[in-house]
Amino acid sequence: MSRKVSFNELATVLMGLSEEEQRALLDYPKELKKFAGDLSIKIAQEIFFMPLSDQDVREDLAEITVNWRRLATELDYTGPVVWKVKEGFTLKEHAPLAGPCYENFQYLQDWNIQDDESTKNSLVFWVPRLVQGSKNKTMEENILVLAELRQKLELPTHHLTYYGSVSLLSGLILSHFKHTGERTPLNGEWTRTGSLDSDGHRVVLGDFDACGLDCDDWPWDGYRNPYIGCFPLGVDLGA
DSSP states (O other): OOHHHHHHHHHHHHHTSOHHHHHHHHHOHHHHHHHHHHHHHHHHHHTSEEEEOGGGSOGGGHHHHHHHHHHHHHTTOOSOOEEEEOTTOOTTTTHHHHSOBGGGGGGGTTOOOBSOOOOOSEEEEEOSSOOTTOTTOOHHHHHHHHHHHHHHHTOOTTBSSOOOOHHHHHHHHHHHHHHHOOOSSGGGOEEEEEEEOTTSOEEEEEEEETTEEEEEEEOOTTSOOTTEEOOOEEEEETO
């Protein structure tokens, strides 16, 4: 986790301990290290992604939330459709702390991922189901599917226009798993992301089984795959 966030959060918790409790921790450095490590995991799991009920969303976004709830109902999903996201979450550093990742994502630490950056303060509208009709489509066909869905649901023009960065989507997927125990995309399928590797190959997330969430590349945006689709996503920055 980023130094600023982790140190501040850890310091806040430690300051809440009594002087005797603080002294006890310092007397046992191994236990202190474990305590800090466990707390870091808890922070990574909880502070970056917070699900909101429909009623907790700002009043000016109420109609948009209703339309996203319509989409969730169509996709047979009843959970949260809005997440409050804080800045700073990254694929390489935070995702392995936030939930089960294949090989703890050690294999991708040297990937030079393009179009990916840490999360921003935002409200994210997201349904953890692949969009109907998005599988077995080329990337261009996916964009058309999203555009038609956006028009049908009368959503803002900046919703359903973008797959979402691999950092944002990995955080959403793992946070959803933490809250529900559900591994999405369902049935071992995959979602496209808006991120590319150094060769220009599309980064995809999925095959979320007992070994953890997998991250791979799909070099053929112009080809179809029956197991690759995309999530519905809308991001309101600064919310």
